[in-house]
Amino acid sequence: MHGPLSAAWLLVALCAATGAYCLLRLRSDVEEQRRTAGGEALMGFGMALMAVPAAVLTPPHWAWLLYATVFGAAALRALWASRTGTHHLHHLVGTFAMAYMAVAMAVRPEAHAHHGGAGAPALTGALFLYFTVYVLWSGARLVPAATAATAGSETMAAGWGDRPELARACRLSMGIGMLAMLLTM
Secondary structure, three states, X not given: OOOOHHXXXXXXXXXXXXXXXXXXXXXXXXHHHHHHHHHHHHHHHHHHHHOOOOOOOOOOHHHHHHHHHHHHHHHHHHHHHOOOOOOHHHHHHHHHHHHHHHHHHHHOOHHHOOOOOOOOHHHHHHHHHHHHHHHXXXXXXXXXXXXXXXXXXXXXXXOHHHOHHHHHHHHHHHHHHHHHHHHOO
């Protein structure tokens, strides 16, 4: 990622914490939580790795190709899963965006390695617009869930992996992280 070091490290921390929480959701008793938690953990940790400042670590060319392969396979899995429900389409867009950013970083000339400008501007703009709308929409959905969670005592008994408002907050965090990563391309 290009940009200020402190912002990049904050993005790394945010994405890694999100990935760690998604791993906790794998232990949930709620099947829907477990179903999406693994893919979201992959996204969180993948975003954390990609957000490491270029001044600290510049991955070799083959690492970007590996990221593109992993997230391309995850995009195909999300495409297959989208047959059963439209909520998988967001995972498809997210994994596609990660594969796209990895490919853009793999094919950029080394002379422009630290100056941004990777990727197709139209596709980057479309993904940026999608994630902007997603962040605004998911943030608006999170507000009522937070007030409802404090009203009932039955939600306080739920485990950390079974809290839907925390899962939504993680998705919101990853959306914000994706916006930051697309902005610096």
